[in-house]
Amino acid sequence: MKNKLYIQMFSIHGLLRAENMEMGRNADTGGQIKYVVELGKALSQNDNIKQVDLFTRLIADKTVSEDYSQPVETINDKFRIVRIQCGGKKYIRKELLWPHLDEFVDKTIKFIRQKKLIPDIVHGHYADAGYVASQMAELFGIPFIFTGHSLGRAKKEKLVNAGLTENAIIKKYKIDHRIQIEEEVLKIADLIITSTNQEIKEQYGMYQCNCLPIFSVIPPGLDIDKFYPYYHDILPETDKDEIEMHAQASVREELNRFFMQPDKSLILTICRPDKRKNISGLIKAYGEDKELQSMANLAIFAGIRKDISKKEENEKDVLTEMLLLMDKYDLYGKMAIPKKHSFEYEVPELYRIAAEKKGVFVNAALTEPFGLSLIEAAATGLPTVATNDGGPQDIIKNCKCGILVDPVQTEEISHAIRTIIAETDLWKKYSKNGIINVRKYYIWKNHAKKYIREISKLKTSAVKTNLRIAKPTDPIGRRIIKLKHFIVTDIDNTLTGGDKESLKKLLAILQNNQKSIGFGIATGRTVESAVKHLGKHDIIHPDVIISSVGAELYYGKKLHFSRGWETHISKQWNRAKIKNLLDKFDFLKYQEEDTQRKFKISYYMKPEKDNIARIHAILIKNRCRYNLIYSHDKYLDILPFRASKGKAIRYLSYKWDIPLNNFLVCGDSGNDTEMLKGVSCGVIVGNYSRELESLKGSKNIYFADRQYTGGIMEGLNHYKFIEKTRL
Numbered sequence: 207m208k209n210k211l212y213i214q215m216f217s218i219h220g221l222l223r224a225e226n227m228e229m230g231r232n233a234d235t236g237g238q239i240k241y242v243v244e245l246g247k248a249l250s251q252n253d254n255i256k257q258v259d260l261f262t263r264l265i266a267d268k269t270v271s272e273d274y275s276q277p278v279e280t281i282n283d284k285f286r287i288v289r290i291q292c293g294g295k296k297y298i299r300k301e302l303l304w305p306h307l308d309e310f311v312d313k314t315i316k317f318i319r320q321k322k323l324i325p326d327i328v329h330g331h332y333a334d335a336g337y338v339a340s341q342m343a344e345l346f347g348i349p350f351i352f353t354g355h356s357l358g359r360a361k362k363e364k365l366v367n368a369g370l371t372e373n374a375i376i377k378k379y380k381i382d383h384r385i386q387i388e389e390e391v392l393k394i395a396d397l398i399i400t401s402t403n404q405e406i407k408e409q410y411g412m413y414q415c416n417c418l419p420i421f422s423v424i425p426p427g428l429d430i431d432k433f434y435p436y437y438h439d440i441l442p443e444t445d446k447d448e449i450e451m452h453a454q455a456s457v458r459e460e461l462n463r464f465f466m467q468p469d470k471s472l473i474l475t476i477c478r479p480d481k482r483k484n485i486s487g488l489i490k491a492y493g494e495d496k497e498l499q500s501m502a503n504l505a506i507f508a509g510i511r512k513d514i515s516k517k518e519e520n521e522k523d524v525l526t527e528m529l530l531l532m533d534k535y536d537l538y539g540k541m542a543i544p545k546k547h548s549f550e551y552e553v554p555e556l557y558r559i560a561a562e563k564k565g566v567f568v569n570a571a572l573t574e575p576f577g578l579s580l581i582e583a584a585a586t587g588l589p590t591v592a593t594n595d596g597g598p599q600d601i602i603k604n605c606k607c608g609i610l611v612d613p614v615q616t617e618e619i620s621h622a623i624r625t626i627i628a629e630t631d632l633w634k635k636y637s638k639n640g641i642i643n644v645r646k647y648y649i650w651k652n653h654a655k656k657y658i659r660e661i662s663k664l665k666t667s668a669v670k671t672n673l674r675i676a677k678p679t680d681p682i683g684r685r686i687i688k689l690k691h692f693i694v695t696d697i698d699n700t701l702t703g704g705d706k707e708s709l710k711k712l713l714a715i716l717q718n719n720q721k722s723i724g725f726g727i728a729t730g731r732t733v734e735s736a737v738k739h740l741g742k743h744d745i746i747h748p749d750v751i752i753s754s755v756g757a758e759l760y761y762g763k764k765l766h767f768s769r770g771w772e773t774h775i776s777k778q779w780n781r782a783k784i785k786n787l788l789d790k791f792d793f794l795k796y797q798e799e800d801t802q803r804k805f806k807i808s809y810y811m812k813p814e815k816d817n818i819a820r821i822h823a824i825l826i827k828n829r830c831r832y833n834l835i836y837s838h839d840k841y842l843d844i845l846p847f848r849a850s851k852g853k854a855i856r857y858l859s860y861k862w863d864i865p866l867n868n869f870l871v872c873g874d875s876g877n878d879t880e881m882l883k884g885v886s887c888g889v890i891v892g893n894y895s896r897e898l899e900s901l902k903g904s905k906n907i908y909f910a911d912r913q914y915t916g917g918i919m920e921g922l923n924h925y926k927f928i929e930k931t932r933l
């Protein structure tokens with residue numbers, strides 16, 4: 207029981223629910239939706255798994271079903287869908303979700319904290335969830351699995367080939383951002399699961415970091431109960447329900463509308479009306495082979511349509527060409543091109559009808575990344591002729607249920623179909639192989655088994671082979687999530703600068719209370735300079751470093767950079783514009799380059815006349831958003847309007863769910879003002895500089911008599927802070 211795994215999966219975009227999935231409703235609701243739910247179900251049924259939570263975006267939007275606004279959807283006692291809100295509540299297409307993912311991370315951390323359950327493994331599906339899962343993995347030191355489902359570089363190539371300009375692609379699809387995230391995900395993923403071998407070579411092969419993670423090919427499974435073999439229907443006692451019988455009858459009727467001799471064998475294809483599916487190649491193969499026409503009819507199910515003229519360009523071309531070829535080869539009475547079918551019930555019946563007629567399923571696509579239809583056909587006992595590319599290569603190798611052909615050689619296609627239909631023994635062999643091997647290679651139960659085997663093989667610091675998760679080396683997230691109290695202090699002239707004796711005492715207190723109190727610093731220094739300075743004074747490594755006056759935030763010894771904070775403060779920040787405006791003032795002297803940051807512009811300025819007012823005036827007139835901080839009568843820092851030491855503490859409190867009044871905050875100067883205010887326990891050391899004078903009399907701010915660390919000790923006493931943590 208102890209060693210069972212808790213897996214958190216992420217599949218953020220689209221409309222995700224376990225029942226009545228809206229596959230194909232829009233471009234974000236594709237096969238991935240079904241994949242993640244079925245994977246979750248399969249994993250939850252495995253004995254090695256304790257719990258699976260599938261995280262997705264919460265959407266409360268009148269234009270979509272209410273189901274997507276339920277915070278938790280329970281699928282079984284070990285599997286649920288958890289919905290987290292980010293970027294408002296309206297539906298947003300996946301390309302526009304990027305700026306909101308850090309919010310998703312933060313809220314997921316809160317969820318974990320509230321439930322007190324840290325996952326053993328995180329698994330991200332698609333680049334967006336890959337990003338979220340990678341952040342979780344880094345913070346909590348847990349293994350990270352990634353499944354791309356599709357990748358940006360391959361998509362970009364396709365869009366370029368389709369004639370879109372670079373500019374349009376970047377604008378509409380944000381593809382470069384996606385690619386950059388994918389590169390980063392590959393850098394830290396421990397395991398990448400793909401559906402086919404080709405995906406590894408040809409898709410991940412396009413990435414610079416493709417040699418870093420371990421890859422494992424685990425094809426998705428099939429719902430075997432739906433795609434049962436055709437002979438179940440022929441046997442005297444079938445247990446088909448009314449819906450299935452109705453579906454079968456309507457498919458038969460539909461086909462009979464087209465065929466002069468419906469009893470002939472049947473060549474079947476089911477695919478989207480997409481040029482790459484090469485439907486025209488199949489019609490040509492059939493149209494040019496009279497012998498084949500005498501043996502079998504051809505049925506093409508190319509999506510659902512009402513009015514071809516209203517379809518989008520690619521589809522319209524494909525459908526029009528279909529009709530023209532039917533006419534050219536005079537295939538009336540032999541070729542069926544039905545306008546609609548229901549995926550859920552009619553598709554399995556179609557395969558079974560074709561199998562019963564000793565027919566063949568054809569997938570002659572020019573490229574085929576996976577080829578689920580071949581597996582479905584094989585499962586029902588329908589032999590296949592498939593393109594010698596991508597997924598079908600794996601499928602035919604595993605299932606031995608048909609023949610691979612070069613899709614541009616139409617004669618090769620027709621010859622293969624003819625061979626299977628004509629040679630009864632061959633047909634029987636392929637039919638049987640398909641039924642048996644799909645049940646061996648392509649069922650979710652086996653997928654889950656292999657998945658768990660692969661996880662336990664991972665040689666990362668965090669996983670041992672016997673499924674017991676070892677403690678990772680620097681699991682800063684694991685530590686912070688347990689903390690309820692924090693001491694955050696400024697460095698210069700507060701923690702250091704004098705009173706070495708008290709500093710020693712404070713360090714001892716921190717050490718003795720390490721389990722319950724977190725230690726943070728908030729400084730004007732850069733992170734590099736802060737770390738160096740702390741080292742010089744033998745100060746223990748903080749759990750959190752707020753550096754450059756709140757322009758940056760880091761966690762733990764490894765200095766894990768908080769992207770969440772960066773994204774949060776980057777809003778409406780225009781560094782170049784502000785610098786340009788301020789450079790004009792000769793009372794400002796730009797500070798040394800090594801103090802300047804992406805989100806901090808610093809000057810030296812004397813406290814003369816109306817300098818500050820003039821700065822505000824020019825920035826406001828030019829509609830800049832910023833935060834101005836002046837300290838020690840000398841330093842002027844301009845930060846994004848959302849950044850400051852105090853706001854960074856508020857962000858920490860929110861993200862890690864630690865109440866603000868459980869923070870003890872200490873400082874000495876103007877750049878500490880904001881963090882000292884509010885409900886946290888503020889402590890101002892005796893040697894404070896005059897800009898803090900105005901805080902006298904404020905609630906929750908204690909002015910210590912003693913200077914430097916001595917003042918901090920006094921503050922600890924004043925608030926009975928240590929005693930409070932023991933309550």
Ligand code: GLC
Nearest residue numbers: 730731755801808841843877
């Ligand atoms: C530190 C920084 C400087 C900043 C000052 C006040 O000295 O190096 O850039 O202006 O703190 O925040």
Ligand code: MG
Nearest residue numbers: 696698699875
């Ligand atoms: Mg200071």
